[in-house]
Amino acid sequence: MTVTYYPAAPTHVPEDLILDFDFFDMPADVSDPVQIWHGLIQKGAPPIFYTPRNGGHWVFLRYADIAEAYRNHEIFSTHKAQIPPLEPYPVLQPNGVDPPQHDVFRKLLAPMFTPLAVRRMTDGLQSRAERLISGFAGNGGCDFVHDYAAKFPTGTFLELFGLPEERLPEFLRISDTFFRSTDPDVRAANLLEIYEVLEELFREKERNPGTDIASTVVQSRDADGNPFPWTDIINCGFLLFVAGLDTVTNTMTYVWRYLATSADARQKFRDRLDDPSAFLLAIEELMRINAVSNIYRRVTHDCEFKGVQFRRNDRVVLPNTVANRDPRTFSDPQTIDLDRKVNNHVTFGLGPHRCIGSHLAKREIMISLQEWLRQIPEFELDPDQDAESVFGGPVMGFTSLKLRW
Amino acid sequence: MRVVANLAQCQGHARCEDLCPEVFSTDAIEGKVVIEQPEFPPELEEKVRLAVRNCPEGALRIAKGAVA
Ligand code: HEM
């Protein structure tokens, strides 16, 4: 999507910190969306710079600054941080509120996403992976995005929310429109549809609660024993929908795209099929290299940060892919080292908003890859792939990835 | 040797648990670190040090000597 809105940079931004950079826009020669970010480093962009595109926003390019922004909610708020600025925009629970209010929904969700809780989901994830992969393993090829990477997390979402598997096509359609459509009318209708679905879901779980996440959220009570505001409940469901589908889909797509081109990496993962902790360690490195999220913050008050003047309501983008390859933090950062010893990547963020679904996401990817390698040990990119499949924005990725074997 | 955690800093990445489950686990409520074996044996030192260096929040620290 090319955004035509292009105001002049505000007066508090010095000329030498302004660059023309549109992170939604993918130039025709870009085959991997992270290229546009790493291109900035090659061009010698200032570590903190401003672009007038997409309503105007700052970009941080150093690991240390990005980490500090994640941790400093007094300056860098998640509340109303949309880029381009959108009003009204729902306050997603708990991501759209800062500590201490953030604690309320964060603590409510936390027990359902701990490593312990995720271990209990293993069997469900395993059988979903087996079913999906065996459905096309005999076909000699697939479109990985369409046939696997979109279906797996969406199916998982249905299961966690206590919804029947039959609704998968409906949810795939809704989420595809939500994440990929650029038509304002289609988007508006889609948003209404999502809210209707969530409304109906939570009402049903209120009447007939189960042990699923939606039931737990709707039955929760605040410190005084009262139910939470209905909009907060809906917007918590909405966040889980927004946060846990496209991120997993595109991370998986990145991982499989890399493995399709590296016989050595496939071999290393196959060698670790019987050693889950070594397998997970190697996954961690693929998480570092394939950081799909660019995170937004809003500056809460006029202030100086790292010698740069910020004004209240300035927007900031934190590109995790750039932090994860900062040579000040990582040795040999552009090399994919599946045995990397120290790996403090920020793919799942840092600080209070650290991805609550990170353990689930890693488990989804790990189980999928283990099962895939058992059924399809060797695979490669299909030369029929059309080139037009990349997109940028808050979550970067591919609309299609054709593989063959 | 002892390892200590700053729970205010811990955000539950569970990297410590992944790297050295003998010493670290995470709780069932918030998913924050639980130190199962604060005074760990010397044969685990390398693993514990690795876990400490891999805590993205810098919430873990090795303290010399026994319980203060
Ligand atoms: C590889 C896949 C994923 C990536 C790369 C990812 C990335 C992130 C990042 C960077 C944040 C921090 C946002 C911020 O600081 O504002 C975040 C937050 C969040 N993620 Fe994920 N995520 C993934 C998968 C998931 C899954 C599977 C779920 C749940 C089902 C999930 C649920 C959430 C929630 C609820 C938050 C907000 C937490 C808060 O504000 O306290 N994510 N995610």
Ligand code: SF4
């Ligand atoms: S790695 Fe650090 S932040 Fe994560 S659980 Fe362990 S102590 Fe906490």
